[in-house]
Amino acid sequence: MISQLFGAVMLIYLLVAICFLVAELWASPRLQDVGRAMLWLGLGVHTAALIGRWVDNYQVAALHTPAAGLGATLRLIVLHAPLANFYESLIFFAWCLPALGLLAFRRHLRGYLGALIALLSTLLLAYASFGVDSRIKPLMPALKSNWLLVHVVTAFLGYAAFALAFGSAILYLIQERRPRPSLPSLPVLDGLIYRTTVLGFLLLTLGIITGAVWAETAWGRYWSWDPKETWSLITWFIYAALLHARLLKGWHGRRIAWLAVLGFMAVLFTYFGVSFLLSGMHSYLT
């Protein structure tokens, strides 16, 4: 039932992407509005589906470990947020993109930029539905921590913000070569890259910090050079370099756009590459 709902969300995002593309090519403001309305609808259904998954998770968990009292019930609810395996991380990542996009881009989330974000979410959902084990599994001991929720939420919101920066950077590079008056102007895109990068940097920092505090309580080490940790640090270094170059060296435009692209490659590797190519303590994701 819930997985069908995610299928529906995937279709809505696909339609949003098509709608934004057509609206851009035909220069139709009305279709842009339709696209945005559908994006809001998709996000609403997506949110409902995530909550549904959470309820399912909770019910399965309550069968194994019946909770006694309000405190225990609350803890069980917090522990079973749909953020505990690869499938759930994909559907949450797919949610973060449009949610953060609407928040950070506001009226700029339309046209090519909107289509790119919607398409990314569609792909993530498609991969989650067709390529990944979606069964609800009980929580392994290492994940039984209140840090799970805040660590995963901050990390993935951070990834999503960097994805938005990447989208703006790609659009910047295209716009620079073949300007289109209907697309956001170069200074606007440059501003969007910067704003989303700052947001992502804050969230990634929070993700690393919460991860370190969690690792300290779970393994007795706040940092153990696990590949996931190391790659998140590499990503952090790249974006730190970007921010320093921009704020103190006055870098703008193309060079910052390329750095944002490079940074997002590191993000993708941190998320997918580390899970599939390298082994480590985050291997329960696969």
Place this chain on the structure above:
Amino acid sequence: MSATRIHAKPKSRLWKTLTSIRLTVFVLLILAAVAVIGTVVPQGQPLNLYLKLYGQGWGELLWGGGFTHVYFSPWFLMPLGLLTLNVCACIVHGLPQAVKRSFRQLSGEAALSLPERGRVTWPADVDPHAAITTVWRRELGPGRRETLGGQEIYLKEQGRFRPLGPYLIHIALLLILAGGVIGKFWGVEGQVALDQGGVASTFHTGPKTTKPLHFQVRLDKFQVAYYGPGSMPKEFRSDLTFLKNGQQVSRATCRVNEPVNFGGLTFYQASYGSEATGPVILKMLQGKQSEDLELPLWRPVELPGGWGKMIAMRVDGNFQGYGPAVLLAYKPSQGKPQVFWALKNHPEFGEQAGLRFLVESIPFAYYSVLQVRRDPGVWWVYTGFLMFLPGLYLAFFRPTERWALVLTKTAQGKWEAR
């Protein structure tokens, strides 16, 4: 920039390099690149693994060059040290200025030198004070008022402490690094392995080195629970008792994510296992015949009737939630050797090449491995983490704004505001 005015004396080239942002970006990218090596080359493994993976030449090069523990090698520590110097130099260079700027309130005099945005004039008979106050309140919120030589100045400033943001972030970074160094030099880390019922008064800090605990710790019971047969583990749990001079002082339960503190040390559930405490007893069934077998661990036993050889290799107290099990290697007199698990509570699985093996008894005891640690650097690191948050907020989400409205009476007796 005003910073150059303060350091009017010619700066040395070294100082310029140390405070340069070019160095920062360069070192950050170097660190990223070296860290990549550390995730591609397996870290902290024995030499022969590298020789096997990369061949003689490359393996020895990686080993000798420190790439097998790259985060503790000069390749990483040197740029990290350089980054630390860079950060320190930048703090020394700019912090006094930033502090001075942050604690200097926007004064009337300073307001007069702000760039002019517009000018309004009222007719001579209108007193604009009331109108200005309302509009000011509506647009900018509460502000201050000053009088300076016949001019009335309305002032409002926001984000005055913004210049401190980057310094908070960088001091936080130094605290985290300091915490790491403190942990490295003044921290203790080791492991203690305890059999069920066993008592330890030392722990291992290396393969051959031990340290005294100054107290004793006893493993009363270890339990591993599964969500169900064949499902995931649900809980690893060590029930511990701490003793001083043989006297019981306190009891605690140590689980993953729930470490236990005692005597200045923290105990983490790290690993566990089961050990055979005697020979495994099997019943071998062939048709209606049955024979009892006694299998001590790792000793090949000839099966009666010329059926071949059997070795018990490992016991598990709760194999994937199916209960006690023994890993058997069976080499029939003809045919390929087999390795399989025989489960005590599930006799239906014990069939191999026309023979059935039933487990009669598996004498075993659990042992639990606890990570033992004391790290005085953790609080430095956590302080750094906490400082990061206001630092990032000030630096990125608190833009500095300065507003001033200067109200003057002109020679004609009109009020003019700018």
